Amino acid sequence: MELLITVIKIVAVMGVMLGCVAYVVLLERRLSAAIQNRIGPNRVGWQGLLQPIADVVKLIMKEDIVPTKANRFLHDLAPLISIGVAMTTFAIIPFGNRISLFGYDIKLQIADVNIGILYILALTSLGVYGLTLSGWSSNSKYPLLGCIRSSAQMISYELSMGVSIIGIIMMTESLKLDKIVEMQAGWHWNIILQPIGFITFLVASFAETNRLPFDLPEAEPELVAGFHTEYSGMKFGLFYLAEYSNMFVASALITTLYLGGWQVPFVHSLGLSDFWISIVQVFGFFVKIVLMVAFFIIIRWTIPRFRYDQLMNLGWKFMLPIAILNVLITGLVILLI
């Protein structure tokens, strides 16, 4: 029975996530249009709500083109690595408290592992393979430039990402994500307790997801489309999906670590039954993620792209020292209190 519940949880989370990611693409297009004073896609379905389905059908129907001198095997493998890494990260993110359904007490988290956050860091560090291999296997100039940039960028920012989480781990005294969420009950959100860590983590996750202002691996004005220039059809679609899944997972992670996770303040004072409290909390988590995704999109149209040396200087000479300073301050405060 345990196994069946886990399988149901995996299928449900994957389904919801894929659906959400498809609509994040639509949200991005509509929001960008609104920011640029355009209308955006609104023809397919009411207000363009069926646009994601049309996009996917189009991508599947397209021809798959592989450059003549490309390494066929690696060219096929790279998008699979990207999407695989993006999808498996969600496995340990708790999306709600316990819920009792049909007499079973179900924990709303797929896997509760002892190593917690380290699992997420390990997976993000693997994400770089998808980009690197795609750039190299295409055997073409611009993808190679994109892949070289991506490797350097992701390795540099992984470090400050890891260090900025240490503050939270010190406060929670656990690596488990459900413990971290439990700590943030009420208004004890880590964004208030760890403001420096929040900022460094946020910037690092922009860099890890290759979103503007850090989208140097695919910078369209300089590198055509960067690492995925030589991809077409559904293989390009997988990279596209991976980018938006990464953004979705990064938002979920920021919410879990800094914005209280599934905690909704004052929900216990509404006088609801336990079942409905759990439902409200899952919904609250979802709303927080969507707001975070919208923040990612708005930033895209607000801040211009960094130059490559600026990116490296920011990562190594500014972000990392600040993140380490945050660890020191947190340690000092914990010692004094």
Next chain:
Amino acid sequence: MNFEVIFFLIVAASAIASAILMITQQNPIKGVLFLIVNFFCLALIYLILHAQFIAIIQILVYAGAIMVLFLFVIMLLNLGDETKLEDKLSYKKTIAYLLSGVVLLEILIGLGLPFGVNTMPTNPKALEIGTVEFIGKSLYTEYLLPFEITSILLLAAIVGVIVLAKKKFQ
């Protein structure tokens, strides 16, 4: 046979297979990829032994950081066919075969194969030893001195690398 043994056999077999494939590949990039597969198999074996922390560090550090650098260097050097790099000296090869034979013999004796298979019992405390909390505590109390010495060594290495790199660019 219980589930754990079957799982171990599958993982161990793929670890050996990927290790053999790694050294027989003509293309160095594919060799790197099989080494990564090998690291994953090792991480799974650590997980079977309840060493969660070591398992995740294996992936985080080796597969996630060091192998990226390997891949990076090989891509930038753009090594062609490996056959060009083949060693012409035959005495080197002979010594290599001899040495690997000796190592194999050592492993076999270590496992106690000539005297029947030696199944080592798992440490009953394995479950608590493998956790992050336990490793952290013992690193900062019992093994503090070796830990600090290692970190000073690493710091010295980092400084050394920077000095060397700077000299080249000036």
